[in-house]
Amino acid sequence: MQVRHKISGGDFARAGNVASAVKKILRQLNIEHSVSKRIVIALYEGEVNVVAHAYSGVIEVDIDEEKIETKITDKGPGILDIEQAMEEGFSTATPQVREMGFGAGMGLANMKKNSDSMKISSIPGEGTIVELVTYLKPHA
Amino acid sequence: MHDKNQNRDFHHALTVHNDLCIGCTHCMTVCPTQAIRVRNGKAIITANRCVDCGECYKACPVSAIVVEQDDLEMIFKFPVRVILIPSVLIGQFPKKIMTSSIYNALKEIGFTHIYEVENTVDMVLEAGRQYMHEQKERPMISSYCPAIVRLIQVKYPSLIGNIMKVNPPIDMSAMYYREKLKMSGIPEDQIGLFYATPCAAKIAAVKSPVGEIESAVTGVININFLYNRILKFLQRKYTESKPPETDDLLSSRGILWSLTRGEVIHSNGRALAIDGIKNVNEFLENIENEKLDQIDFLELRACDESCAGGILISGNRFLTVERLKNRAEEYKAREDDKNRKLTDGFLNINEHGFLGDIGPRPMAKLDEDFSAALKKLERQRRIMCFLPGFDCGGCGAPDCQTLSEDIVQGNGQISQCIFMQHQMIKQNVLSQSQAVRITDKIWGEGRLEKNCNKLGAEDENN
Numbered sequence: 001m002q003v004r005h006k007i008s009g010g011d012f013a014r015a016g017n018v019a020s021a022v023k024k025i026l027r028q029l030n031i032e033h034s035v036s037k038r039i040v041i042a043l044y045e046g047e048v049n050v051v052a053h054a055y056s057g058v059i060e061v062d063i064d065e066e067k068i069e070t071k072i073t074d075k076g077p078g079i080l081d082i083e084q085a086m087e088e089g090f091s092t093a094t095p096q097v098r099e100m101g102f103g104a105g106m107g108l109a110n111m112k113k114n115s116d117s118m119k120i121s122s123i124p125g126e127g128t129i130v131e132l133v134t135y136l137k138p139h140a
Numbered sequence: 141m142h143d144k145n146q147n148r149d150f151h152h153a154l155t156v157h158n159d160l161c162i163g164c165t166h167c168m169t170v171c172p173t174q175a176i177r178v179r180n181g182k183a184i185i186t187a188n189r190c191v192d193c194g195e196c197y198k199a200c201p202v203s204a205i206v207v208e209q210d211d212l213e214m215i216f217k218f219p220v221r222v223i224l225i226p227s228v229l230i231g232q233f234p235k236k237i238m239t240s241s242i243y244n245a246l247k248e249i250g251f252t253h254i255y256e257v258e259n260t261v262d263m264v265l266e267a268g269r270q271y272m273h274e275q276k277e278r279p280m281i282s283s284y285c286p287a288i289v290r291l292i293q294v295k296y297p298s299l300i301g302n303i304m305k306v307n308p309p310i311d312m313s314a315m316y317y318r319e320k321l322k323m324s325g326i327p328e329d330q331i332g333l334f335y336a337t338p339c340a341a342k343i344a345a346v347k348s349p350v351g352e353i354e355s356a357v358t359g360v361i362n363i364n365f366l367y368n369r370i371l372k373f374l375q376r377k378y379t380e381s382k383p384p385e386t387d388d389l390l391s392s393r394g395i396l397w398s399l400t401r402g403e404v405i406h407s408n409g410r411a412l413a414i415d416g417i418k419n420v421n422e423f424l425e426n427i428e429n430e431k432l433d434q435i436d437f438l439e440l441r442a443c444d445e446s447c448a449g450g451i452l453i454s455g456n457r458f459l460t461v462e463r464l465k466n467r468a469e470e471y472k473a474r475e476d477d478k479n480r481k482l483t484d485g486f487l488n489i490n491e492h493g494f495l496g497d498i499g500p501r502p503m504a505k506l507d508e509d510f511s512a513a514l515k516k517l518e519r520q521r522r523i524m525c526f527l528p529g530f531d532c533g534g535c536g537a538p539d540c541q542t543l544s545e546d547i548v549q550g551n552g553q554i555s556q557c558i559f560m561q562h563q564m565i566k567q568n569v570l571s572q573s574q575a576v577r578i579t580d581k582i583w584g585e586g587r588l589e590k591n592c593n594k595l596g597a598e599d600e601n602n
């Protein structure tokens with residue numbers, strides 16, 4: 001099953017809405033709390049990144065019996081150095097964004113921590129795609 | 141094991157009086173857990189979704205939702221008749237009425253021993269501190285309001301581990317006074333311990349406690365009923381007899397406990413107090429897990445202004461809060477306020493302080509089996525593509541999404557929606573007479589006939 005949500009960059013008041021909507025779906029599916037918590041945290045961080053750093057984006061969540069795949073595609077500046085972006089504490093967030101309580105530089109690292117696999121591809125000047133997979137059962 | 145509470149039937153103190161119910165949907169739309177449907181023109185409460193918050197009771201325009209209570213006559217089966225009164229009972233009376241007069245009235249009504257529920261709050265505090273120290277889960281959510289505990293069980297089962305499993309003051313006090321009276325030589329079967337309740341949630345909690353084997357409370361008497369009785373006694377002259385048994389343990393902490401922030405003021409860490417079940421729902425629904433982790437303590441209460449706004453409180457809730465705050469100030473000024481607490485050892489924190497297991501009863505779950513749940517979810521979302529999203533209640537369910545859930549659970553059909561009927565008639569897949577039959581089944585025959593007795597109509601007062 002697929003769930004699809006659009007997000008607009010800069011709209012901080014709505015940041016988190018997609019994560020909340022997906023949280024409700026995971027509740028309907030009775031997914032174990034420890035698993036759904038990880039999914040929602042990772043998704044929230046990805047959502048906030050589009051709001052904070054890109055112009056617009058789409059989140060697609062694919063659910064099957066085994067796993068939950070999240071694909072976050074955005075149009076935006078892209079990431080020049082992915083390795084550096086992944087570092088805890090690295091952030092290019094503007095002072096205004098920081099003022100709003102975002103931009104601690106932990107987002108990407110948290111997404112990695114809270115998913116079973118994470119893939120980032122980015123074309124500077126065009127946009128970024130982040131793909132996350134979380135297995136419902138512990139996976140070898 | 142994990143779902144052990146799920147199939148147990150939950151006691152609810154609220155019931156719909158079918159003869160009075162006019163099937164108006166007011167209750168259905170306000171219920172925070174979508175527990176109400178209309179069938180045959182009458183509201184029906186689904187037991188495993190209801191959390192006893194009383195929103196439906198407040199919303200009913202014809203008082204068709206009633207709160208059960210034990211018969212007052214029942215108290216006379218016991219030679220020793222204790223009434224435990226919460227501070228919000230006294231808070232309803234104007235200041236000029238002395239507490240002792242209220243106590244005397246309660247004695248006239250038939251009680252032999254009168255104690256305040258909040259006499260044990262310092263024990264609750266101590267148990268809470270111990271619990272916070274031992275359990276690292278954050279935030280800890282107060283177990284004080286039973287409607288909130290139930291809301292978490294049915295709607296936010298992932299937060300069950302965050303409930304602070306400490307006995308609330310009513311249970312601590314019931315155990316304490318029962319023990320104390322027993323130790324004074326009164327046989328247990330001669331002690332009747334009654335609780336003057338401000339709400340339906342507390343009744344349900346006494347009748348089917350979560351996380352506790354059995355309540356020490358014998359029965360419940362509704363505060364509004366007692367309030368009227370007390371008023372009657374205060375209005376007539378009566379010869380003052382021997383004052384009832386009581387003790388003098390109430391502190392400013394106890395007076396404030398049941399009001400909003402009554403618990404939070406004792407918290408050392410980061411704590412929030414939220415009252416009103418709508419606010420609580422919105423908060424729990426939208427806060428990110430991460431941000432929630434950074435809060436140490438949550439005091440969540442179902443009623444606006446907490447227990448001063450309980451559905452059985454007749455007095456104005458804002459005035460009740462004001463009076464209690466003034467009363468607390470007076471107590472605080474007393475030298476012994478800090479030392480007003482139990483010291484006699486009849487209550488032991490390790491033995492009496494904590495609640496047992498609280499199980500989840502997730503209402504959102506579409507199926508036990510994951511692939512079945514996934515199929516139902518897909519179907520439910522497809523059905524939502526067709527329903528108009530008006531949330532009008534015309535189908536007998538509170539909103540379109542709930543109807544779609546009912547349908548996939550086999551408890552409803554898409555043709556219940558009056559706008560779907562319109563579409564289906566246009567497409568020749570439903571006949572007019574079928575549509576009429578479906579709608580009559582929901583609203584009852586005759587419900588849609590002309591009737592001028594409703595609010596705003598020609599004969600609204602008849």
Ligand SMILES: Nc1ncnc2c1ncn2[C@@H]1O[C@H](COP(=O)(O)OP(=O)(O)O)[C@@H](O)[C@H]1O
Binds near residue numbers: 086128
């Ligand atoms: N979707 C994105 N588009 C462009 N840049 C991004 C995107 N996501 C992350 N980045 C870059 O990676 C950095 C680190 O991201 P993150 O770890 O989430 O920290 P933060 O968002 O707090 O800055 C960001 O400051 C930004 O420069």
Ligand code: SF4
Binds near residue numbers: 173189190194
């Ligand atoms: S008491 Fe609350 S939860 Fe129960 S049916 Fe009424 S509004 Fe719904």
Ligand code: SF4
Binds near residue numbers: 287288442447448450
């Ligand atoms: S806030 Fe108080 S009166 Fe209201 S439901 Fe909770 S315990 Fe009962």
Ligand SMILES: [Mg+2]
Binds near residue numbers: 048
């Ligand atoms: Mg980020």
